[in-house]
Amino acid sequence: MSDTVDLGALARALPPESDDGNREYKRLLVGVSDERFEELTTQLKWRCHEGDGEALYELGVSDDGEPVGLTESECAESLETLIRMAKEIDATCSTACERRTKDGKRCVTVLVRENFETTTHKEIRITTLGNVDSGKSTILGVLTRGGLDNGRGLARGGVFRHKHEIESGRTSSISSQIMGFASDGSVINYHNPEVREAHQLRWDQIVSAAAKVIHFSDLCGHEKYLRTTMHGVAGTLPDFALMCVDANRGGIIGMTKEHLSILLGLKVPFFVLVTKVDMASPENLAATLDALTTMLKRPGTHKTPFIVRDELDVITSVKNISGGIITPIFQVSCVSGQGLDLVRKFLNHIPARRMLKPLEGDRALVHLDDSFTVQGIGTVVSGLVVSGKVDTHASMLLGPDGNGEFVPVLIKSVQNKRVAVESVAHGNTASFAIRPKKGHIHKHEVRKGMILCDVSVNPRATWQFQAEVLILAHPTTLKVGYNPILHCVTVRQAARIMSIEGKDVMRMGDRALVTFEWSHRPEYVSVGTRIIFREGRTRGIGVIRFINPDVSPTPFRNYKTQTQNHGCDATTAIHGTTVTAGAA
Incomplete structure (x- = not known):
């Protein structure tokens, strides 16, 4: 995999420490006085606040990002001091990963997580995408319910919602699953990840014991359910996306590219799970990874693929995924269990994205x-x-x-x-x-x-709004009157193009300010919300720039009826039905 970037070097060469964020570098925490301990505790509380209850401490690293390392005694005392600091703010420490410098000294990354109340927790929303039969439901069944798959669909049975899904093995609706992590990083759903327990915990039992909850939305992979998939991605506003790729295919096929374009249009960071590596030949696996790398690096995507092989790579992925710098790639098998421990560690440490912009005054x-x-x-x-x-x-x-x-x-x-x-x-x-x-x-x-x-x-529904639109694909031209299905958060409705600013038509690759009008009913939309539409082979994305709540809907006109009754004073066209005055 010569096309991938060696981000192990990136992890060893950390950037300089920032005053913002939840990452803190500490050269060592040895011989700390009471006054200094109070200052360090206040700093730890600030870092946890920046990370919504979580902070990553790099012990043995100087403020400029240079890994200096700690001796055995220095490392033990520094960890003990950090644990005491965490207890002061009611938090728990767990070692995320450890590495050695050239001279054999230790550098330790520690996750500090606050102990939430039983009724509150940190929630991360992740949606699953990928081609049909790529193993999306199976991987969720293994991660959320424990045990391994038998190779014949055992794990996915608990994820499906309908009988026809169990019979066909294909998801046709949006299914929600949760995975809870305790303050120390252990999984709440089960005790042993390789044993499927007979009595599964209920959601309330998982949430009450969890400090962090991963909320999965299992979406459809088949093309005929693409509308449901688009609604699921746009409506759930996910923090991240999990894309499954079948290692046994020898390439990228089906709806994978279509789903990738949706994620890019909505600017959702994602990571990739290459599934079924236990049954894939070395040639097929290599071909799949090469095709995946090529797809991620192509113009328009501009992602940096990074194959995760150990715990250090997991922490590197956690630090960089939110900014879209890298796209982590895990190689997993739900039958043998290969790579699943790295996925669980990644989900335990994955940060929250501050993607929601609260209303002025923090109104609900x-x-x-x-x-x-x-x-x-x-x-x-x-x-x-x-x-x-x-x-x-x-x-x-x-x-x-x-x-x-x-x-x-x-x-x-x-x-x-x-x-x-x-x-x-x-x-x-x-x-x-x-x-x-x-x-x-x-x-x-x-x-x-x-x-x-x-x-x-004081909300107001609007019929018309303006959006800056980019046409990703269209076989011909788009004109005024085109009527695609728009997805805007949870709104899903046809909208007609009323005008195109500065243009008569739009072709693939064009960008313009377009005025839309909802076809059936007014909706509540806000400036800055992203929209996405797909109609046949047409795909487009956009951002709402202006709303017109005072504009009334365009009066209904039936051109065929008007033509038939032109010049007939005693005839009126009502919703396509001709009514003659004086008729019974």
Whole structure:
């Protein structure tokens, strides 16, 4: 693999220490006075705050990034001092990796993680993508439920939601799975990763014992379910994506490139799992890795592939994946267990992305993606909290409906990962039992794309908006009147092109400011939100730059009816139906 970059050298040559972020370099922590210990504890608390409850400490490294190393006695005392510091802020230390300098001294990377309350935890959202039969559901079954696969689909059975999925072995809907990590880095879901336990822990049991929860969204790989996959990627706002590639194929085939273009359009960092390495011949495995490397390095992608082989490579990947510098590649097998320990360590240390920009004043806003009815409770909606905090018994607005109106509702109860909580903060997915202040509301009245928000947000539905659009692929030209399906967070609706600024038509590779109008109902959108659309062989991405909440929808016109009834005063065209005055 000559095309990949040796990032082991990058890990040994660390960049200079930054005042921001959750990474701290310490030459040594020996002979610390009480006054100095208090200063170090305050610094540790700041670093944990920067990392949303996690901090990485590099012991034996100077502030300029040079790995100086520690002797055995210095390393033992430095680790003991760091453990005492962590106890002061109610945190736990665990060794992430260790390496030696040229003269044999030790450099240790330590993960410091705060002990969260039983009702709170750190959540990382990861969505899985890849071609059909690449092993996405199987890898999630092994990671979240323990045990190894038998090579005939044993592990994926617990991930599927429908009977036809079990029979065909193909995912057709969005499935959610969670994986919990304790403060010391151990997996909560199971005791032994190679033994599938008969009694699986419930979600509430995992969450109550976890300091960090990985929320997986298993998406479809088959082409006919691409619309569901696009909605899953855009609607869940994932922190990272897990892309599966079958090592036995000898190349990149099927929907892998299509899924890659979606991730690039939404700017989602991702890592790659090359699966089924136990059954792949050396020639097929080498060909697959070469094809994967070529795809990642091609113009337009500009990713740096990095094959993960040991714990040092895992920590290097953790430090650089958020910035999009590298794309880690793991070689795994769900039958033999090869490489799965490195994947678990990577998931344990993977950082959170501060991708959600809270509203001014930190007002609550939730994008809804599902609704259902619970007997004895009533209508329940679920979605991602993108801003603020939602409390039980809070008064909020639900909408927009088909007329663009928002209905006042009361939050009766809140559940986060199937655990009843008093409130849920931004960055977490949750379910809300709602009750309208007047009348009743049925689950069918709640659709994907609606929002729950604080009354102070004063939301307004809009028919038209302007977006800066880039056409990735189109066989001919795009003109005014083109009507693709747009995906904008949880919104999925056809929108017609009303105007193209500075152009008459758009071709592949063109970028322009385009005015869209929703075809069926107004939606709530905000400036800066990314959109993506695909229609046939047409693919495009964009960013909303301006919204026009005061613009009314274009009046409905039926050109065929107008032509037939031109000059007939006694005839009126109503929604394509000709009604003659005086007719019975």
